[in-house]
Amino acid sequence: MRLATVRDGSRDGRLVVVRRDGDAVLDARSVARTLQDALDRWDACAASLRALAATLDAGDVDGEPLDPDQLLSPLPRAYEWIDGSAYLNHVRLVRKARGAEPPPTLETDPLVYQGGSGVLLAPTEDIPLQDPAWGLDLEGEVCCILGDVPRGTRASEAARCVRLLCLANDVTLRSLVPAELAKGFGFFQSKPATAFSPFAVTPDELGPAWRDGRVLLRLTVRWNGKVVGDLDAGPEMHFSFLDLVQHVAKTRAFTAGTILGSGTISNADRARGWSCIAEQRALELIDHGEATTRFLAAGDTVELEMRDGAGRNVFGTIAQRVVPG
Known part of the structure; x- marks a missing residue:
């Protein structure tokens, strides 16, 4: 459904x-x-x-x-929007590019932050860019929409909490990130409103492509009509959605209507491309000492979608244009 x-x-x-x-x-x-x-x-x-x-x-x-x-976002406003970073290739690359070591618990303790959920962008809604110097970036993600999650829910119990699945473009203002992280208190200004896919689907709609709390489909990312990413969302998702539910529910309960994101989908195989510009720039810094790929600018278009084995556009297409804000 x-x-x-x-x-x-x-x-x-x-x-x-x-x-x-x-x-x-x-x-x-x-x-x-x-x-x-x-x-x-x-x-x-x-x-x-x-x-x-x-x-x-x-x-x-x-x-x-x-x-x-x-169409609006399936949930035009949500009780909570929690985003993880389950693709460790992405974490390692961006930290290596800035000369930072990954946390010692990288493989055992998920990274998460809590974003703004009161205003969520529609799947075809423009992305406003107030200042090009802020470094506007896209981030392609898979998300689940949860039912009620009791405090202390374990990964083995978490599948019953997953009601729906969707995609997200978790917009980031990259140039605002360093100063915010330097304060030691997390993201805020650097994370404007997120856009979600037209459709939210029940896990059974994916058939065998939903397994062990992961979506085993490819995310296609287009920038100004050119494919820049054809990424496999399944195997390299180190922490499944079930793991992420266990992590966030350790000390808190969550209400129905909470959205939980996977973080930027990333593959170690460079031929797969990328779903956020920061990752491509990280590779350029590592390989050549200089990042040459620009961030998004007014007039750019961004599209994200996932198709199943029959070619069906499962979640519909997030198709946005960047406009002066």
Whole structure:
């Protein structure tokens, strides 16, 4: 089952189910007004939402044509947005480029930060750039949307907390990062609003491509129409989503509607490309002593998507343009 949120003039939009081909949607407000409403009452709503999706896929109802520009983020605002860094190749590269050693617990203790969740960008919404000197970057990620997570949840129990999966472009202002980290208190100004994919999908929708808390599909990243990344999201995700849930729930409970990100998808094989400019610049610094790839500028376009073995665009496409802010 795939779900989306359509603009209706309200903050949270209206919930729809998405036809399998991605070309039509069916209003789901007879079951739940919004995705957050559905997540709050998941046990009562999930079967009815699946039934709506089945009628749409079977052609029993026509639905309404899908207009990507009318879609909000599946959750236009979320209770929490927590981002990990589960791809250790990315961590090692960016730290090596700046002459910093990885933390000694890199392979045993996930890195996470908590981002802003009150304003989330729609999948086709412009990215405002107030000052080009801030170093605007994209970051391609896989995310899960959680149900209620009790404090102390173990990885072995965490699969039951994963309700939906989606993609994210976790925008970063790279030039603002060093000064913030030097304060020893984490990211804030350097992490503006994140964009999410048009569709949020139930894990079973991926079939065997969802395994052991990982999405075993390739992320395609295009910059100004050129493919710069064709990355395998599965094998090199050192910490699975189940591991990340265990980590964040060690001392806290989380409410339904929390979004948990994988961090920048990264592969050791350079032929796969990259999903954030900082990683490419790190490679240039390591190899040549100078970073030559520029950051994003006004007028640039960025696209992220994942296709399954049949070529279906599982999560829809994040397609954004950078504009002067």
